[in-house]
Amino acid sequence: MTVPTLANAGARAGDEATLVLEDVHHTYFSGTPNEQRALQGVDLAMEERAFVVVVGNNGSGKSTLLNTIAGSVIPDRGRILIGGQDVTAWREWRRAALVGRVFQNPMSGTIPHLTIAENLAVAAKRGSRPGVLRNALGRERRRELAERARDLGLGLEDRLDTPVGALSGGQRQALTLLMATLVRPTMLLLDEHTSALDPVSTEQVVRLTERLIRSEGLTTLMVTHSIQQAVTLGDRVLIMHRGRIAENIGGARKRQLRVEELLDTFERLRNADLVDESAAEMVRRLYI
Amino acid sequence: MNLLIGSVSMGFLLSLLTLGVFITYRIMGRLDLTTDGSFGLGAAVAAALLTAGVHPLIATVAAAAAGWLAGAATGLIYVIVGIDVLLGGILVTTGLYTAQLYIMGGGNHSLVGARTLPGIAEDLWHALRLPDTVVLGATAVPAALFSAFLVFAVFVLFSVWVLARFLRTDLGLALRAAGGNAQAARALGLDTGLMETLGLVLANGLVALAGALFAQYQGFANVTMGAGMIVTALACVVVGEGLLGRRTLRRQIAGTLIGTIAFRLLVAAAVAAGLPGDALKLATALFVLVALATPTVLARVRRHLERQEATT
Numbered sequence: 001m002t003v004p005t006l007a008n009a010g011a012r013a014g015d016e017a018t019l020v021l022e023d024v025h026h027t028y029f030s031g032t033p034n035e036q037r038a039l040q041g042v043d044l045a046m047e048e049r050a051f052v053v054v055v056g057n058n059g060s061g062k063s064t065l066l067n068t069i070a071g072s073v074i075p076d077r078g079r080i081l082i083g084g085q086d087v088t089a090w091r092e093w094r095r096a097a098l099v100g101r102v103f104q105n106p107m108s109g110t111i112p113h114l115t116i117a118e119n120l121a122v123a124a125k126r127g128s129r130p131g132v133l134r135n136a137l138g139r140e141r142r143r144e145l146a147e148r149a150r151d152l153g154l155g156l157e158d159r160l161d162t163p164v165g166a167l168s169g170g171q172r173q174a175l176t177l178l179m180a181t182l183v184r185p186t187m188l189l190l191d192e193h194t195s196a197l198d199p200v201s202t203e204q205v206v207r208l209t210e211r212l213i214r215s216e217g218l219t220t221l222m223v224t225h226s227i228q229q230a231v232t233l234g235d236r237v238l239i240m241h242r243g244r245i246a247e248n249i250g251g252a253r254k255r256q257l258r259v260e261e262l263l264d265t266f267e268r269l270r271n272a273d274l275v276d277e278s279a280a281e282m283v284r285r286l287y288i
Numbered sequence: 289m290n291l292l293i294g295s296v297s298m299g300f301l302l303s304l305l306t307l308g309v310f311i312t313y314r315i316m317g318r319l320d321l322t323t324d325g326s327f328g329l330g331a332a333v334a335a336a337l338l339t340a341g342v343h344p345l346i347a348t349v350a351a352a353a354a355g356w357l358a359g360a361a362t363g364l365i366y367v368i369v370g371i372d373v374l375l376g377g378i379l380v381t382t383g384l385y386t387a388q389l390y391i392m393g394g395g396n397h398s399l400v401g402a403r404t405l406p407g408i409a410e411d412l413w414h415a416l417r418l419p420d421t422v423v424l425g426a427t428a429v430p431a432a433l434f435s436a437f438l439v440f441a442v443f444v445l446f447s448v449w450v451l452a453r454f455l456r457t458d459l460g461l462a463l464r465a466a467g468g469n470a471q472a473a474r475a476l477g478l479d480t481g482l483m484e485t486l487g488l489v490l491a492n493g494l495v496a497l498a499g500a501l502f503a504q505y506q507g508f509a510n511v512t513m514g515a516g517m518i519v520t521a522l523a524c525v526v527v528g529e530g531l532l533g534r535r536t537l538r539r540q541i542a543g544t545l546i547g548t549i550a551f552r553l554l555v556a557a558a559v560a561a562g563l564p565g566d567a568l569k570l571a572t573a574l575f576v577l578v579a580l581a582t583p584t585v586l587a588r589v590r591r592h593l594e595r596q597e598a599t600t
Contacts, residue, residue, distance in 0.1 A: 070475070096477035109475065111468035114461070122465045125458055126477040135453075136461040179476065 016084055018219040019046040019069065019187055024078030026064055038064035039075065040243035046187075051213055051220045055230045055262070056240030062223045065240065066191050069221065071095040083186040097127030100180030102173065102193040109176030112165035116156055116175065119164050120145040123179035152178055152208065170201025174208055181212050188213065190222040194229070206233070231257050241269050289427035295556040297437040299549030300444045301501040302524070306544040307451065308494035309521035314540065315455075316467035316487040318373045321518060323495050325381030326358040328514030330496025331503035332388040338402040338504070348405065348500045355496020356489045358384060363485025373488070381514075388511045395511045404504040405443070406436035440501060444545075447497065451490075452541050463487055464537075516569050523572050524548040526579040 026039040038061045046052055056062040067073035069080060071092035080088045082098045103109045110119050121136045124145065142160070149157040152174050156167075164172060173193055180188060190209065194202040206229065213220050224230055230237050236254055239247035239262075246269055249257060305327060312320035330351040337347035358380055365376035389395065413435040421428035454460045466473040466483035473480050495517075503509040528547020532539045555568065563571060 072474075091479075093474045093477055093479045096475055099475075101475045103471075103475075108469070109472050111465045111472055113468050114464060118461055118464075121458070122461055122473075122476050122478075125462070134458060135456055136458045137456065 017045040017081075018048045018050070018083060019044065019221070020079070020081040021045075021065075021069070022079040022081075024065075024068055024075045024080065026068060026073060026075040026077075030076070037243050039068065042078070042243070042245060044238075044245065046219060046221065048219055049217050050236065051218075051234040052222070052236045052238060053230045053234040054221065054223045054238045054240055055225075055227065057266075060240040061243040062240040063191060064243075066189050066221065066223050069187065070099055070101055070189055098186040099189060100126070100183075100185030100187070101189045102176045102180050102191065104192040104195055106169040106172040106176070106196055109179065110164045110172055113163055115161045115163055116149065116167075117142060117145055117160035119175065119179060120149065120182065123182045126183045126185075128183075148178060148182060149175075168201070170197050170204055173197060173201070173205050177205065177208060177212060181216060181218065184216060184218070186219065188218045188220040190220065190224075192223055192225055195225050209233075227259050227262055231259050231262060237262070239265060239269070242273075289424055290429060290433060291556055291560070292553075293424075293429055293433055293437055295552040296549055297433075297440050297505065298502075299552035300437070300440045300545075301505060302498055302520070302552065303444055303545045303548035304447060304494045304501070305498035305517060306521045306524040306528070306548045307448065307541070308491040308498070309518060310525050310540065310544050311487055311491040311494070312373075313522065313525065315464055316484060316491075318467075318484070318487075319377075319518075320359075320362065320373055320488060320491060321377035322358050322362045322380045322488065322492055323377070323518040323521065324514040324516065325377075325384035326355040326492040326496045326514070327499040327502075327517045328388050328509075328511060329354050329358055329384050329391075330499030331509035331513055332391040332397070332499075332511070333496070334500035335397040335399055335503050335509035336391045336393075338399055338404055339397070341403075344403055344405045344408055344504070348497065348504075351500035352493045352497040355492040355494070355499075358496065359488035359490070359492030360485060362492075363488040366488075367481035367485055373484070385511065392509060392511070397509045399504065399507045399509070404507075405439050405501070406432070406504060409435040409439035436505065440505070443501065447494070448541060448545060451494070452538070455537060455541075459486075463490075516572070519569075519573055519576055520551075523576045523579070524551045526576060527551045527554070530579070 021042050021044040024039050024042040026037075028034075028036040028038055036059075038059075040061075042061075042065060054062045054065065064073055068075045069082070071087070071090055071094070075088070078088070079086060082095070085098070087095050087098065101109070111122070114122070117137055121141065124141070146157045146160060149160070154171055154174055156171065156175065164175065167175065177193070193209075194205050197205060209222075210233065212218065220234070222229075222234065224233075234254075236248070236250035237257065238245050239249075241247075247265055305323070309320070309323055312318045312323070333354045334347045334351040337350055338344060342350075362373060362376040362380045365371050365379065366373050369376075371379075410432050413431050418431065420431050422431065422434045423429075455464065462473070462478050463483050463486060465476065466478050466480045467487060470480045473483070499509075499514065502513070524547045525544060526547070527550050528543030528545070529540070531546055531550060532543040534540055534543075555572075558571065559565065559568075
């Protein structure tokens with residue numbers, strides 16, 4: 001039995017959800033001593049325009065969750081639907097037609113030795129067949145891309161011919177964000193995309209993220225390490241724990257959520273773990 | 289002067305080889321050893337077709353197509369079987385050795401008496417009633433040499449122009465993106481396996497084309513002529529980057545041409561200065577080693593000096 005966790009208050013059953021995960025399982029190094037059960041039955045449904053923030057300790061499965069949606073990890077079991085299409089067996093590049101993605105590492109999302117304009121030109125073709133004969137950077141195309149770059153407010157529109165490798169981490173993440181949303185993605189995935197940045201850049205990228213999501217009405221799943229971001233951003237928080245969604249805080253509860261409360265919830269989950277372990281120890285002593 | 293024209297002609301036609309290696313080594317970030325095999329394959333296919341009386345243009349294009357197949361083989365071995373391009377290239381090159389022997393019907397294949405591209409150029413030259421010798425500086429260059437030079441220059445410049453245009457199209461950009469950062473490319477919807485294969489196909493087509501032109505320039509093909517070609521091409525890439533830098537794609541592409549010609553002149557000068565022909569491969573290998581090692585060694589020396597300065 002799978003009961004999808006509806007990620008938007010008031011979502012009616014039967015509504016076409018933008019993202020559906022059904023009983024998703026994944027185990028790394030299965031059958032070896034290093035076996036690691038990253039996902040142990042995740043159910044999730046996200047309505048269009050939902051903005052969900054995922055938090056959890058290291059090893060809780062939050063990155064694997066994101067990777068299964070992006071297609072860089074194909075789950076052992078379960079189904080994934082994006083925009084109503086079953087994409088479970090689609091490879092990563094094919095899913096990119098529906099998914100925009102920003103990585104944790106600012107180096108990961110852009111092509112360093114291509115210029116800003118060239119990076120944007122590649123991103124502008126996401127989900128469509130590349131032309132063989134057409135110049136990728138005709139005057140018209142260049143003007144459009146410069147216009148979009150101007151929206152970032154970082155002055156990148158004047159540096160279109162600069163190789164991206166010359167940009168700072170914050171500038172790169174802002175550019176990656178623009179590239180991920182240049183063609184409107186059905187799902188936007190953000191994987192701790194500010195965790196490698198300094199405080200000023202973090203602030204800048206967070207503000208840009210909020211602005212893009214709101215103005216484009218994007219459906220977003222964001223994984224973060226920052227409790228602060230989990231509290232202030234999005235309309236729902238999921239806490240991942242041991243490969244499952246342990247807490248699902250939405251609606252009014254999310255709006256009133258404070259940092260202390262979220263930390264308390266983490267604490268509670270950890271204590272439950274300790275109880276589990278001592279119970280296991282007791283069982284062992286009794287029966288072995 | 290004749291030696292100079294010869295070196296420049298050779299530089300022109302071998303710049304297609306350099307360009308092929310530039311695509312795999314710099315754009316795709318791969319060392320593709322199919323290069324050695326497809327150079328010989330291009331020469332073998334062209335030679336066999338030319339002696340069979342096929343028009344030189346068709347024979348040359350067919351040779352390039354054979355190179356595409358060789359590149360596709362290495363690419364598919366990588367994408368489908370998952371064997372690294374380095375090993376895949378060695379496997380394909382080893383197999384191509386046999387293919388070349390079959391195609392040429394032996395280890396050597398002379399083109400004496402066959403109609404070749406330089407031959408056509410010379411006929412055209414005479415048909416246009418141009419003079420038998422061209423006076424450049426103090427020497428008279430025979431028409432055969434000069435017309436061959438012209439036909440190679442036109443052929444090569446055209447190929448380079450087409451390639452440079454292609455790399456600026458959407459597909460060309462996709463190719464460069466996949467070579468530059470596969471993870472980002474996949475996230476942007478590019479099938480990186482397909483792009484890698486496309487890069488190998490394109491590169492080996494150019495290499496085989498160079499092989500075909502080289503055979504027609506020399507007047508023969510033989511089964512060992514591809515051996516070590518990748519090292520020669522790397523040397524030319526390095527020289528080109530040394531002369532023109534790596535700042536823009538346009539410079540880099542021009543660099544493959546200039547670098548190859550400069551390298552041929554360097555070789556001609558070394559031979560004229562007394563370097564025995566047998567030592568050429570060793571000298572080339574050492575040259576590449578030194579050129580690739582120099583930046584690393586310099587950086588290490590600089591760090592060492594800085595550390596010493598900091599402690600005193």
